[in-house]
Amino acid sequence: xxxxxxxxxxxxxxxxxxxxxxxxxxxxxxxxxxxxxxxxxxxxxxxxxxxxxxxxxxxxxxxxxxxxxxxxxxxxxxxxxxxxxxxxxxxxxxxxxxxxxxxxxxxxxxxxxxxxxxxxxxxxxxxxxxxxxxxxxxxxxxxxxxxxxxxxxxxxxxxxxxxxxxxxxxxxxxxxxxxxxxxxxxxxxxxxxxxxxxxxxxxxxxxxxxxxxxxxxxxxxxxxxxxxxxxxxxx
Numbered sequence: 552x553x554x555x556x557x558x559x560x561x562x563x564x565x566x567x568x569x570x571x572x573x574x575x576x577x578x579x580x581x582x583x584x585x586x587x588x589x590x591x592x593x594x595x596x597x598x599x600x601x602x603x604x605x606x607x608x609x610x611x612x613x614x615x616x617x618x619x620x621x622x623x624x625x626x627x628x629x630x631x632x633x634x635x636x637x638x639x640x641x642x643x644x645x646x647x648x649x650x651x652x653x654x655x656x657x658x659x660x661x662x663x664x665x666x667x668x669x670x671x672x673x674x675x676x677x678x679x680x681x682x683x684x685x686x687x688x689x690x691x692x693x694x695x696x697x698x699x700x701x702x703x704x705x706x707x708x709x710x711x712x713x714x715x716x717x718x719x720x721x722x723x724x725x726x727x728x729x730x731x732x733x734x735x736x737x738x739x740x741x742x743x744x745x746x747x748x749x750x751x752x753x754x755x756x757x758x759x760x761x762x763x764x765x766x767x768x769x770x771x772x773x774x775x776x777x778x779x780x781x782x783x784x785x786x
Contacts, residue, residue: 557626564619567612568775572768574608579764581605585737586754592741599737603662609767610658613723616716617682618644618651624709638700654678665734676724683720690714705785712777719770722763729759 581602585595625639657675666672693699693710733756740749 557623560619560623560626564616564623564778565775567616567619568771571609571612571616572771574605574612575764575767575771577605578602578609582757586750586757588745588750592744595737596741607659607662610662611655613719614651614655614658617686618648620716621647638702650678654682679720679724683717683724686713686720687717690717703785705783707783708777708781712774715770715774715777719767719774722766722770725763725766726760729763730756732756 581598584590584598585602587595590598621639622644625641625644654675657671657678660668660671661675664671690710690713693713694707699706699710732752736749736752736756740753743749
């Protein structure tokens with residue numbers, strides 16, 4: 552007998568967690584070489600290329616986490632129905648995947664062009680902010696309402712998980728804003744060589760992202776734990 556489709560979607564969801572966190576760890580490790588003033592500019596440029604390549608995996612995982620999570624909720628036998636109706640009919644799940652595919656295409660293009668194509672960059676930004684606001688609202692609602700959306704299984708764990716996802720999206724936007732001075736400073740490093748002013752901007756930009764990075768790591772780990780253990784759920 553073949554495995555239930557629900558199990559395969561759970562596996563995909565877990566793999567997204569693994570590659571999201573693993574990719575982020577690789578980005579963090581590579582960044583230490585990028586900001587090291589003792590290394591020659593060419594070596595630091597090579598480290599930046601590795602860092603950028605690794606950074607694409609977490610971005611892809613962040614996007615796919617949303618439709619895979621919606622699919623899991625649609626397949627969940629304990630919480631997919633309320634008030635006698637389907638909370639996630641097939642067409643709504645398909646629509647989420649279409650939107651996610653558009654978001655993914657924008658994300659990959661913005662990553663490869665380093666945000667230089669304004670339309671792509673803004674499209675990706677608008678979708679991120681929309682997802683952030685929508686998921687934060689859904690998460691808070693699920694946490695504070697006794698039977699959110701008519702679900703009677705006490706899904707507070709799900710509300711917390713959704714809120715953590717929105718927190719990770721917000722932290723990613725924080726990283727994006729903090730890194731704004733980095734590009735021009737690193738370009739100057741390659742053309743003009745190392746100076747105290749350039750090194751200060753590079754280090755401040757990268758290290759300024761650390762609180763956001765730690766927020767993402769904590770959110771991903773906590774969300775994974777909530778998804779596995781479902782504390783407080785009445786199943």
